[in-house]
Amino acid sequence: MRVVRYIGKRMLFIGPQLFGIILVSFFLVKLIPGDPAVMMLGPLATEATLTELRNEMGLNLSLVEQFYIYIKNLVLHGDLGRSWQTTRPVTEDLFLRMPATLELITLGLILGLLIGVPLGVGAAYLKRGILAKFSDYYGLLAGALPDFWLALVLIFFFYTILGWVPPPLGRLDFFTIAPPTVTGALLIDSLLDGNWAALGSAAGHLILPVVTLGLISGGPILKMTQSTMDRMLESDYSRYEEMCGLPKSIIIRHALRNSLPSVVTIVSVLYGFLIGGAVLVEIVFSWGGAGQYAVQGVLNADINPVLGFVFFAAVLSLIIYLIVDLIYFAIDPRVRG
Amino acid sequence: MAENSAAGTILNIEGLNVSYPVYETDPVRALRGIDLKVREGEIIGLVGESGSGKTTLARSIMQLISRPGRVDSGRIEYDGRDLATLGEEELRALRGNDIAMVIPNPRTELNPLVTVGMQIANVARYHLSLPRKEAKKMAMAMLEAVQIPDPTRRFKAYPHELSGGMAQRVVMAIALICSPRFIISDDATSGLDVTVQTQVLELLQDLVQQQGASMLFITRDIGITAHYCHQVAIIYAGEIVELASTQNFFDNPQHPYSVMLLSAFSHNPKLRGLWTKVVDAALEGAAESGCYFAARCVRASDKCRAEHPDMREMTDAHSVRCHHPVER
Numbered sequence: 001m002r003v004v005r006y007i008g009k010r011m012l013f014i015g016p017q018l019f020g021i022i023l024v025s026f027f028l029v030k031l032i033p034g035d036p037a038v039m040m041l042g043p044l045a046t047e048a049t050l051t052e053l054r055n056e057m058g059l060n061l062s063l064v065e066q067f068y069i070y071i072k073n074l075v076l077h078g079d080l081g082r083s084w085q086t087t088r089p090v091t092e093d094l095f096l097r098m099p100a101t102l103e104l105i106t107l108g109l110i111l112g113l114l115i116g117v118p119l120g121v122g123a124a125y126l127k128r129g130i131l132a133k134f135s136d137y138y139g140l141l142a143g144a145l146p147d148f149w150l151a152l153v154l155i156f157f158f159y160t161i162l163g164w165v166p167p168p169l170g171r172l173d174f175f176t177i178a179p180p181t182v183t184g185a186l187l188i189d190s191l192l193d194g195n196w197a198a199l200g201s202a203a204g205h206l207i208l209p210v211v212t213l214g215l216i217s218g219g220p221i222l223k224m225t226q227s228t229m230d231r232m233l234e235s236d237y238s239r240y241e242e243m244c245g246l247p248k249s250i251i252i253r254h255a256l257r258n259s260l261p262s263v264v265t266i267v268s269v270l271y272g273f274l275i276g277g278a279v280l281v282e283i284v285f286s287w288g289g290a291g292q293y294a295v296q297g298v299l300n301a302d303i304n305p306v307l308g309f310v311f312f313a314a315v316l317s318l319i320i321y322l323i324v325d326l327i328y329f330a331i332d333p334r335v336r337g
Numbered sequence: 338m339a340e341n342s343a344a345g346t347i348l349n350i351e352g353l354n355v356s357y358p359v360y361e362t363d364p365v366r367a368l369r370g371i372d373l374k375v376r377e378g379e380i381i382g383l384v385g386e387s388g389s390g391k392t393t394l395a396r397s398i399m400q401l402i403s404r405p406g407r408v409d410s411g412r413i414e415y416d417g418r419d420l421a422t423l424g425e426e427e428l429r430a431l432r433g434n435d436i437a438m439v440i441p442n443p444r445t446e447l448n449p450l451v452t453v454g455m456q457i458a459n460v461a462r463y464h465l466s467l468p469r470k471e472a473k474k475m476a477m478a479m480l481e482a483v484q485i486p487d488p489t490r491r492f493k494a495y496p497h498e499l500s501g502g503m504a505q506r507v508v509m510a511i512a513l514i515c516s517p518r519f520i521i522s523d524d525a526t527s528g529l530d531v532t533v534q535t536q537v538l539e540l541l542q543d544l545v546q547q548q549g550a551s552m553l554f555i556t557r558d559i560g561i562t563a564h565y566c567h568q569v570a571i572i573y574a575g576e577i578v579e580l581a582s583t584q585n586f587f588d589n590p591q592h593p594y595s596v597m598l599l600s601a602f603s604h605n606p607k608l609r610g611l612w613t614k615v616v617d618a619a620l621e622g623a624a625e626s627g628c629y630f631a632a633r634c635v636r637a638s639d640k641c642r643a644e645h646p647d648m649r650e651m652t653d654a655h656s657v658r659c660h661h662p663v664e665r
Contacts, residue, residue, distance in 0.1 A: 236442070236445045236446040237445070237446050237447060237448040237449070239401070239446075240440060240446040240447070240448075241448065242401060242432070243399055243401060243432055243433065243438050243440075244432065244433035244437075244438075244459075244460050244511060245428075245429045245430065245431065245432030245433035245434055245460070245463070245464060246429075246433070246459060246460065246463055247429070247463055250459065250463065254448050254450070254451065257450050258448070258449070258450055331450065332449070332450060333449070333450065333495040333497070333498075334449060334495070334497050
């Protein structure tokens with residue numbers, strides 16, 4: 001009951017929150033110098049055609065008027081405008097690209113969890129062991145290495161030298177027929193379609209970028225798990241369980257359960273960050289994801305994709321935080337009240 | 338060792354010294370030469386102020402001294418076995434099963450994410466190798482035994498949903514479920530209202546005696562020991578200063594510190610006035626060579642400051658560590 005009321009309350013705030021985000025990002029993006037009309041028509045365009053285009057795009061109107069039109073289109077038609085680079089509606093573009101990014105970072109974070117949590121638990125439990133040393137160095141390296149550099153190294157070894165993985169050019173081989181789009185995540189779509197060739201190809205292309213993101217995000221997950229587990233294993237109830245003579249495995253399992261909220265928090269922060277933050281990895285692998293789309297927009301004074309991306313990322317972040325809260329509810333009876 | 342068991346001694350502590358290293362200074366000596374015997378079926382009260390080493394003693398018996406503390410010398414024998422020689426697995430099998438602890442702050446020491454029923458059941462499950470269902474049944478019976486109101490509902494409750502008194506009962510259920518032979522109650526009721534405290538203590542005493550177990554009853558409240566203990570031991574600065582049967586102790590407390598402890602409950606302002614003289618630095622200032630209590634003692638002489646008193650048996654079942662014991 002409490003959960004339902006809580007979700008309802010959160011839903012009420014989603015609208016105002018999104019409006020605030022759009023308001024701020026709209027005016028900030030407009031501050032970026034660069035005239036779309038010049039970018040679109042090239043350096044040889046005459047002043048008359050430029051003015052005509054500006055009028056057509058509404059650039060002659062005041063910022064407030066432009067903002068009003070933008071919001072009106074969004075609320076009434078779900079229209080985020082067009083990208084002049086792709087000449088398609090931004091919503092369509094993003095519905096195509098966002099799943100690519102989400103598939104990538106979701107799998108990357110799952111791998112990060114698989115690396116970070118066991119290492120963190122092990123390092124917290126065996127404080128002086130080799131594992132703890134290894135975790136220390138790993139945490140340091142994962143924090144220090146740039147993701148795109150790691151991606152390039154991985155490509156060099158596993159594609160150029162060993163040839164174990166497909167070339168880092170997009171999400172499928174050129175000759176593979178893509179499955180019909182249902183979710184936009186190629187693994188799921190090809191499974192639904194029963195298209196095994198596409199499934200294999202998509203999985204192959206996912207390996208290196210996912211490993212890159214997994215190795216990098218494993219670092220903070222490891223650190224968070226380790227420090228929380230450290231605290232939990234020293235906590236009163238862990239000592240009490242020890243006093244009651246419970247097996248180590250149970251004590252560790254209980255401590256891990258008490259550490260989960262922190263791990264969930266760091267994963268949600270990483271997720272929100274990676275929606276845009278995975279862009280360098282996307283570029284290295286020509287992934288065609290949402291981050292890449294937004295950066296192209298910024299570079300070419302193509303404002304609508306940028307704003308659209310911010311809007312999508314904001315919605316996703318709000319959804320993620322809602323899910324996180326639901327997970328807290330599930331884990332901790334004290335939150336349930 | 339065999340003769341100890343024959344004489345019915347379940348726990349025998351001899352010359353136990355425990356210290357906590359402190360960075361760049363002398364280690365803090367938490368326990369200094371503790372000698373204590375607990376017979377089977379006996380409840381022995383251990384009374385002392387904060388920092389006197391009560392909890393360290395309890396944790397030493399469990400072989401779980403908080404880091405970086407360590408045993409410098411002495412031995413603890415449980416049922417004829419030197420605990421220091423046991424391996425980690427043997428100790429684990431002993432803890433919670435043979436030697437159980439009732440803790441003082443159950444609401445922070447119970448796992449917040451596990452229902453209290455399962456926390457009780459877990460202890461039975463892993464010590465008695467019971468299947469989950471059996472263990473749960475036993476936990477339920479135990480909740481009834483500690484007289485928790487509405488046990489079926491409380492079984493599924495989480496620690497934060499319990500009152501202090503109920504949480505204390507849960508901790509007792511955990512301690513008693515494996516029918517341990519030795520129970521340590523570490524200031525277990527200090528957080529409760531006086532009325533609830535009495536109920537819980539009566540219950541604890543009943544259950545301990547039903548099971549024929551022995552108990553080391555650690556408390557700061559000397560009055561409680563009069564009702565529940567066979568023997569009373571007074572600990573000061575890591576040292577037992579007086580040990581007597583409850584009858585003898587309350588008839589004729591002999592150590593000046595014991596008298597001061599008793600006088601703290603007195604209505605006589607002159608007696609209570611003794612406590613205003615307490616020197617804060619007394620503990621640290623005490624010369625290693627003299628009596629540790631000399632700086633706070635009203636009867637201290639030059640001898641007390643120069644020479645450390647030994648434990649002397651004054652009468653039958655009454656020993657005291659003092660050069661000038663109080664006489665009636």
